Amino acid sequence: MHEWGYREADETAAALTELLVxxxxxxxxxRVSVHFADQDRQALVVALSHRPGLAVADxxxxxxxxxxxxVSCGTDTADDGRRVWAVLDL
Incomplete structure (x- = not known):
């Protein structure tokens, strides 16, 4: 996020990412994978557990x-594992 020019969101993005992981x-x-995206002055951070077979999202x-x-967050479970995500205003 910092290298994308969103320096003011560094601490918040780091804290959200740590909790998602x-x-x-x-x-x-x-395995765990972390994905970042930005659009319209918002960032999406997603952590995926890669553990299939989880019945209910925590x-x-x-x-x-x-x-x-x-500003928004959620979780869901799919064939590739559980996704936990958060959206951050930038």
Whole structure:
């Protein structure tokens, strides 16, 4: 994010990313991937656990993500594992 020119969001983006990664790691998979995108002065940060077969999305991290500054956040479970995501105003 910093290299994209969003220096004012560095600390918030780092805190959101750390929490998203912790949530993905808690799923117990062997890999975690993190994805970033930006559009219209907002950034999307997604962590994917890559652990298939999880039945229900865990929403426990969502209140904390909002408390860290996410304007929107969520989680879902798919064939490739659980995705936990947050949107940040830039």
């Amino acid at each position: 912790r949530a993905a790691v808690a799923d117990g998979g062997r 929403t426990g991290a969502l209140p904390e993500l909002t408390g860290l500054g996410a």
